[in-house]
Amino acid sequence: MTDPKFNDTPNIDAPSIDPPTTDPEPKPFVVEFASRVNRLPPYMFGRINNSLYQKRRAGDDVIDLGMGNPSDPPDQVVIDKLNTAAMDPNNHGYSKSNGITNLRRELAKKYDRKYGVSLDHEHEIIACLGSKEGFSHMCLALMGPGDTAMIPSPYFPVHMYGVILASGNVVSLDVADPDKFLRNVAYTCENMEPRPKVLIVNYPHNPSSAVVEPDFFVDVVRLAKKYGFLVIHDFAYADVAFDGYQPPSFLSAPGAKDVGVEFTTMSKGYNMAGWRVGFCAGNAEMVRGLGTIKGYYDYGMFQAIQIAAIVALRETEENVLKQSLIYQGRRDVLVSGLRRLGWQLESPKAGMFVWAQIPEPWRSSMSTMEFGMKLLEEGNVAVSPGSGFGAAGEGYLRMSLVENEQRLRQAVRQIAKCLAPTAVSS
Secondary structure, X not given: OOOHHHOOOOOOOOOOOOOOOOOOOOOOOOOOOOHHHHOOOOOXXXXXXXXXXXXXXXXXXXXXXXXXXXXXXXXXXXXXXXXXXXXXHHHXXXXXXXXXXXXXXXHHHHHHHHHOOOOOOOOOEEEEOOHHHHHHHHHHHHOOOOOEEEEXXXXXXXXXXXXXXXXXXXXXXXXXXXXXXXXXXXXXXXXXXXXXXXXXXXOOOOOOOOOOOHHHHHHHHHHHHHHOOEEEEEOOOOOOEOOOOOXXXXXXXXXXXXXXXXXXXXXXXXXXXXHOOEEEEEOHHHHHHXXXXXXXXXXXXXXXXXXXXXXXXXXXXXXHHHHHHHHHHHHHHHHHHHHHXXXXXXXXXXXXXXXXXXXXXXXXXXOHHXXXXXXXXXXXXXXXXXXXXXXXXXXXXXXXXXXXXXXXXHHHHHHHHHHOOOOOOO
């Protein structure tokens, strides 16, 4: 006799049930987000961005030093190549999610030329839709509930929330002193059970512009092998450095490919932010894991963009160096101007930002967010309050170098005018 539990035939002798004659009491329809979304805090810069938008709609000329969005165009030869490639109908279909071969090969040549690092373009490099996308998907590939990542503090938001969206946990470590950072990594690994699975590093650092020397990554590799954690280096500002400083690649440290990967981008030095061209390079197994995730999420970037990116890597390195000099000049204008106002700040060696401590008496009398809103509402200068980068950023502002030197001088004048007449009682 057939077990009725496994009989898919409906019981035709079952009595019919009349449908209800009245609708149930209406209730509000509720959309419940996944717990990973509920772990995200409100967007810290939402208030400033909304005010910025409203002021510009009203006709105010706001100088925006908030976002690191390059205002200079890519080299013309790159734009011309994009136009030509876009006219080819063969470039309009789905592309490879890991990037076309010649693009990955060209990045391998850059690593060899600039850092002395040998990379297998087939297994140790993957193209991403910007480094931010690649980083977030790498977190999905590596982390899950119960896994912990050590991250720099203050932190670029994706370093924190990319881990959280992957259902992982974070331990944030002060990034200002490289030696102290390494000691804290070792201490965390010695005293946490289970040990952290991933270390995230980011030099030149966003937002603080902290930098390291090559020996730092030698120690990172040593600690990774001792404690068994994986390393992700966000090298977004590899191409923007000043005064002869050369940001070191994590992959140039002996044994780095054994333990980790490095993300780079063409957004900054090449002025291709909106093009969304990034790369992950290093440990072949980690690259494979990222490729597995990407294979389920996307079909790769528009092939014409990839072809133009090849030309950028191959032919415009001299312009990348010139772009760093442009940012260096802007840095000098902004730093010297703020110092004349009595602000105490260091001149960054790399990156697209100045990390400035709010001067007294405002630092003691209002929050960083309140001070940022004051500069926007009364001075028409938009900045990124440091608290948007975690508790360690409280008391600081991040100011980008995307405006030209004339606009930066104007920003300093407007800040001076905004703060000069203010009397703050103790």
